[in-house]
Amino acid sequence: MASLPADTKIVGMLAELHQLIKQTQEERTRSEHNLLNIQKTHERMQSEQKITPYYRTKLKGLYTTAKVDAEAECNILRKALDKIAEIKADLEERRIAARQVGSYSAVDVPRKTMRRGVLMSLLQQAALTLPLWIGKPNERPPPLCGAVPAAGDYVARPRDKVAARVRGPDADEQWILAEVVSYNSTSNKYEVDDIDEEGKERHVLSRRRVIPLPQWKANPETDPGALFPSQQLVLALYPQTTCFYRALIHTPPRRPQDDYLVLFEDTSYPDGYSPPLTVAQRYVVTCKENKKGGGRA
């Protein structure tokens, strides 16, 4: 990770974030008192086995206060998360600008000579820090949250990660993890870069050969419908590679930080499928093909 740049803007944003975090904790401490009251009232009501109008009104009042508190807490937390996203985007931009200019900081390794291990840990980090979609009570998960498909006219933006079906030198096709460079709206084609090596040529692909990766994780507790269900056929990134292969969902994630367990199609196993392997939400997309994909990378 980049060390803290001596840039006032970033420093300023970090200070704001720090403030927000302190405010969050203040809010939580304030509402804790009410939550403890609720807990005590619950215990009393349950031990007496009677629900009286007095208790009900009191509980209703406590619940209403707790609701207001929870909303306030949610708001501040969202602001803090937004601020983090802002800072990260800013840092990312700097990194790219620095790379283009040609000056590398100590930790910033140019893509050309990136070792596989570093790449893998970067991918893993990206998967972990994919923002979790936490909607307000009436909000539905948006497109590109978990398994929710993109809108029909969605165009991936530069630097978005996608799964791209490219044709190899020996005419075999593979879905690779790639990054969008640009989109040509007249020809309706994407220019993408393989995430692995910058040296490789840029691929120009039509829209149907490009599947944008999710931009949010779905929360299994609140939006289980935004997850791929068990037995669904998907394209998943094979662990320690940068290629997508067909797989069946074995188990969807149970907690927000969990991964999918998938069974990759694999003829080297007797039943045709690999044992369950973990793949992060970020690297599982819908599969629309009906023929098998290429060999393993």
Place this chain on the structure above:
Amino acid sequence: MGEPRECPLQFHDFRPVEHARQCPRFTAILSRSTDEGIGAGELDTLQLELETLLAAASRRLRVLEAETQVLTDWQDRKGDKKFGKLAEPGIGATAGPSKLVTPSGSKPKKGKSEGKGAHGHGAGGSGHGPGRPKTKLPPPKITEYEFPEESTDTPRAPKNDTPSRFWASVEPYCADITPEDIRQLEEIFNSTEDDSEYYKVPPLGRHYSLRWAQEDLQEEHKEGNRAAAVGSKKGVQGNPAEVESMLRRGEGGSGSAETGEDGCPFGPLTQRLVQALVEENIISPMDESPMPDPVTKAGGDEISATSPRSHGKPFRLAREEMQKQEVRRSVRAKDVEVLEVYRRIMQARQKKRTPSKKERDAAWRILRERENLLKQLDS
């Protein structure tokens, strides 16, 4: 958290996320001063932790909304529920208010010392209604509510809650009187004032035989006129005066008998019957003029006579009852004190020492006070 059977509320665990344990980075940053700031490298972990907190908070919010809705629905339903459908859950060991049963408002809390002082209560309450041997009440029972949440309850073997239902149905008859009840009595009485107009009997008017006869004749005339108009014959004009005379003639003997007796409405048969009965002293001689408003006058007097009287009586009774209730309540409190003192004396005796003079005095004093209260009650 488990679902209590009586109510549809799910008592969720609303404890906040223990950020010290689950969000170490968050906690660490909190303890830093603003100068130290946050490292850019910590952003990722911080993001994850904040997401955890946000997920917990928004889950809490949703659950709170659902529970509040359940509470509101439950309250609305309870207002509609008729009395008698509820099963009274048993008394817990500790004091607790009894369940709301009528829509008109809450009943006062029943002291749980009722269970202990059942005998004293029974003695004092015998003049007030059937005593409630609450000591016999079985342990908590399921209610008979149908709530949306009940469908998630696992099927349970049906318990015998007939006794609790019985006591629930008996309760309003034996419950303490409240000012609410007095207000209701007042309302009822005020509404009866307005009923007096219903007691007025409208005047008799013409006897139906005469009226129908006249109407029939008029019908015939109309028919005749119509036929005449069709056949262009000269129709007989119905003349009300003529009709009357025709009717009178038609009535014949009975009619003359009537007019002869100044328009007495009773027919000859009835007259003879009445006379015979009067002779035999079965009924008193009746006033044979059409009954003007005997009922209203006499009845009105009666009612107005009873109304202020009865206006007073139930209220007085109710108020007396309330006073008695107060006394009874203090008796119950005294019972508790007596038991307390008794226990102390027993302890002293156990320790093989005679109870001190202070304790003995306290015991006598309390006993005497209790006696006084009881005497007050009985008077």
